Amino acid sequence: MTASSTENSVDSSVSSFSKLAPLEAVLFDVDGTLCDSDPLHYYAFRETLQEIGFNGGVPIEEQFFIENISGKHNEDIAKVLFPDDHQRGLKFMDDKETMYRRLAKEQLPPVNGLYKVKKWVEDRGLKRAAVTNAPRENAELMISLLGLSDFFDALILGSECERAKPFPDPYLKALELLKVSKDHTFIFEDSVSGIKAGVAAGMPVVGLTTRNPEHLLMEAKPALLAKDYEDPKLWAALEEIDRKSGAATTA
Numbered sequence: 001m002t003a004s005s006t007e008n009s010v011d012s013s014v015s016s017f018s019k020l021a022p023l024e025a026v027l028f029d030v031d032g033t034l035c036d037s038d039p040l041h042y043y044a045f046r047e048t049l050q051e052i053g054f055n056g057g058v059p060i061e062e063q064f065f066i067e068n069i070s071g072k073h074n075e076d077i078a079k080v081l082f083p084d085d086h087q088r089g090l091k092f093m094d095d096k097e098t099m100y101r102r103l104a105k106e107q108l109p110p111v112n113g114l115y116k117v118k119k120w121v122e123d124r125g126l127k128r129a130a131v132t133n134a135p136r137e138n139a140e141l142m143i144s145l146l147g148l149s150d151f152f153d154a155l156i157l158g159s160e161c162e163r164a165k166p167f168p169d170p171y172l173k174a175l176e177l178l179k180v181s182k183d184h185t186f187i188f189e190d191s192v193s194g195i196k197a198g199v200a201a202g203m204p205v206v207g208l209t210t211r212n213p214e215h216l217l218m219e220a221k222p223a224l225l226a227k228d229y230e231d232p233k234l235w236a237a238l239e240e241i242d243r244k245s246g247a248a249t250t251a
Contacts, residue, residue, distance in 0.1 A: 071191025113229025
């Protein structure tokens with residue numbers, strides 16, 4: 001992609017966000033979006049699978065984790081890892097999550113710029129929800145460790161919807177609970193599964209390239225890709241929303 005085509009793509013993304021004004025709400029995924037948790041999940045999966053002799057005892061590689069595990073709901077992961085013994089898969093997932101929570105309590109780094117965008121959302125009085133495929137115990141732990149328990153108006157779990165991500169159900173439920181319009185709401189996500197869910201729910205999605213490769217995320221059609229919450233491309237889009245909202249207010 002040439003420099004000029006990249007600039008045009010960024011301009012187009014910024015323009016798509018300006019249509020959201022006046023903004024009503026912002027929705028956030030949790031794992032990899034609020035916190036850089038994928039390395040902890042990868043470690044927990046690798047160690048727990050090796051303990052039970054998965055793949056002949058050979059540790060899984062990060063590429064396997066990205067392609068088969070990252071962003072997916074635990075029920076689906078269990079089916080992928082143990083296609084012939086679903087109950088064993090579910091038991092394994094419980095053991096893995098126990099290890100993950102222990103690791104998270106020791107170290108759970110926020111995504112760069114998280115508290116800057118948190119302040120932006122709060123200063124504008126926007127509604128906000130966390131929407132995740134993680135188990136409730138994991139999600140509540142991460143949100144608490146990050147100091148965000150009082151920030152979110154709602155927590156929506158894929159397991160408590162008819163279908164989890166990549167289906168749109170969790171994001172549609174968030175709109176319903178917050179009583180906001182999809183035309184005035186956008187989403188932060190970091191996985192292919194999550195971006196697909198947001199797009200299917202009819203909202204623009206900011207895809208964060210926390211850990212997942214850009215080319216994979218782009219296939220899910222995010223409105224904008226950003227390195228993290230400090231990315232100038234993201235702030236150009238947010239400033240455009242502000243500008244349009246101001247114009248709408250004074251019109």
